[in-house]
Amino acid sequence: xxxxxxxxxxxxxxxxxxxxxxxxxxxxxxxxxxxxxxxxxxxxxxxxxxxxxxxxxxxxxxxxxxxxxxxxxxxxxxxxxxxxxxxxxxxxxxxxxxxxxxxxxxxxxxxxxxxxxxxxxxxxxxxxxxxxxxxxxxxxxxxxxxxxxxxxxxxxxxxxxxxxxxxxxxxxxxxxxxxxxxxxxxxxxxxxxxxxxxxxxxxxxxxxxxxxxxxxxxxxxxxxxxxxxxxxxxxxxxxxxxxxxxxxxxxxxxxxxxxxxxxxxxxxxxxxxxxxxxxxxxxxxxxx
DNA sequence: AAGACGAAAGTGGTTGA
DNA sequence: TCAACAACTTTCGTCTT
Numbered sequence: 001x002x003x004x005x006x007x008x009x010x011x012x013x014x015x016x017x018x019x020x021x022x023x024x025x026x027x028x029x030x031x032x033x034x035x036x037x038x039x040x041x042x043x044x045x046x047x048x049x050x051x052x053x054x055x056x057x058x059x060x061x062x063x064x065x066x067x068x069x070x071x072x073x074x075x076x077x078x079x080x081x082x083x084x085x086x087x088x089x090x091x092x093x094x095x096x097x098x099x100x101x102x103x104x105x106x107x108x109x110x111x112x113x114x115x116x117x118x119x120x121x122x123x124x125x126x127x128x129x130x131x132x133x134x135x136x137x138x139x140x141x142x143x144x145x146x147x148x149x150x151x152x153x154x155x156x157x158x159x160x161x162x163x164x165x166x167x168x169x170x171x172x173x174x175x176x177x178x179x180x181x182x183x184x185x186x187x188x189x190x191x192x193x194x195x196x197x198x199x200x201x202x203x204x205x206x207x208x209x210x211x212x213x214x215x216x217x218x219x220x221x222x223x224x225x226x227x228x229x230x231x232x233x234x235x236x237x238x239x240x241x242x243x244x245x246x247x248x249x250x251x252x253x254x255x256x257x258x259x260x261x262x263x264x265x266x267x268x269x270x271x272x273x274x275x276x277x278x279x280x281x282x283x284x285x286x287x288x
Numbered sequence: 289a290a291g292a293c294g295a296a297a298g299t300g301g302t303t304g305a
Numbered sequence: 306t307c308a309a310c311a312a313c314t315t316t317c318g319t320c321t322t
Contacts, residue, residue, distance in 0.1 A: 043306070178301095256291060267314055272293070 094193055099142065103128050106171065108147040113169040114161065116154065123153035127184065134187050140180055144172035148180035160195045160203075160237070162265055197222045200240035200264065206264045210248055218247035221278065228281050234274065238266045242274030 025257055111121040127149040131137060139144050149171035154161045163181070167174040198219050205215040221243040240265035248255050257275075259266045 151297095216289085238313080257293095258291075267296080269315085270313060273313090 021118070058080060063209070067123040099132065099137070100128070103132075103142050104144045108144055110147060110150055110166065110169050115163065116150070116159070116161075117132060117157075120150060120157060120159065123156060124149040127152055131184055131187070132207060136180075136183055136187055140183075141172055141176060143170060144180045145184070146170075147172055147177045148184050150180055151177065152184055155195050158195075158199045160199045162237075171173045195236055197226070197236040197239040197243065200237045201244060204240060204244045204264055205262065208244070208248075209246070210252065210253055210255070214244065214247045214251045214253055218243040221246055225278060235266065235270070237264050238265060238270045238274050241266055243272045244279055245271055245275055246278055 012123060027085050034096045086220065096187050106218055107121055107124045107128065110116075111118075111124070116142060119224060124146070130145060131149065147166055151161065155236075163178060165176060166178050170177060201215060201218050201222070204210075205212075205218070218240070225243070241260050244264075245257060245260050248260075256269045264271070
């Protein structure tokens with residue numbers, strides 16, 4: 001019922017673009033997505049924010065020249081190569097760097113498992129650095145903070161994932177992640193726009209294979225609902241699900257409540273309740 | 289037979305003392 | 306820190322298509 005894994009395509013750079021392509025795919029799109037996702041997820045060299053030292057640590061040039069460009073004397077070369085080797089070891093064995101390595105490995109693991117875009121991993125890594133700088137990880141597990149960073153990064157990039165979706169793939173329990181996230185939100189992230197209902201729409205439209213018109217309409221419905229104060233205290237994803245349901249009906253592309261509910265990670269009942277409210281308050285839209 | 293609907297009891301998260 | 310509370314879920318029976 002709460003199936004977490006779902007082939008889904010997101011542009012690995014910006015988080016959005018590829019979605020459009022998916023709309024045109026035939027029945028095979030799911031497999032195509034998965035395949036492409038895996039292929040892309042493993043491609044390319046690791047990007048800088050995910051390296052413990054951001055790629056900015058001291059490097060000793062491999063050319064045996066000194067500052068003035070003259071070649072070094074033969075006696076000095078072995079010494080230099082020893083230095084190089086030592087420098088390499090030291091640069092990752094400093095305690096804080098080791099911490100980063102564990103954290104970043106965890107971040108990459110979760111991101112890969114959930115099929116999230118690379119930008120998320122980078123954002124999460126940046127957040128993790130900031131958290132570490134403020135000593136927020138003291139007394140907390142690295143894993144929970146890493147997961148919290150991913151959760152935050154997802155929200156910042158408008159790719160909403162539930163806390164439970166992430167905790168499902170994390171090596172820390174939901175409660176701990178929640179705590180870490182709160183701390184993170186308070187101390188590091190200055191402004192996190194609370195996730196809006198419209199953020200959930202593209203993903204739903206996608207997995208349900210609905211058309212772009214439905215998406216537009218659903219978003220319009222949500223805007224209306226928002227301006228009518230129908231949204232306070234309600235789960236954004238619940239509202240999103242109901243709006244998509246309504247939009248699909250209006251566009252003659254009806255999906256069952258069950259389909260929508262399971263894809264939005266809410267229950268049918270919630271979809272129904274939101275749907276009912278929408279019908280009560282938004283009648284004038286239907287008339288038009 | 290499957291989807292939609294709603295009531296009742298249960299659950300987790302927020303709020304206020 | 307604890308209890309009250311609202312929103313949401315689960316479960317299940319009934320109605321509609």
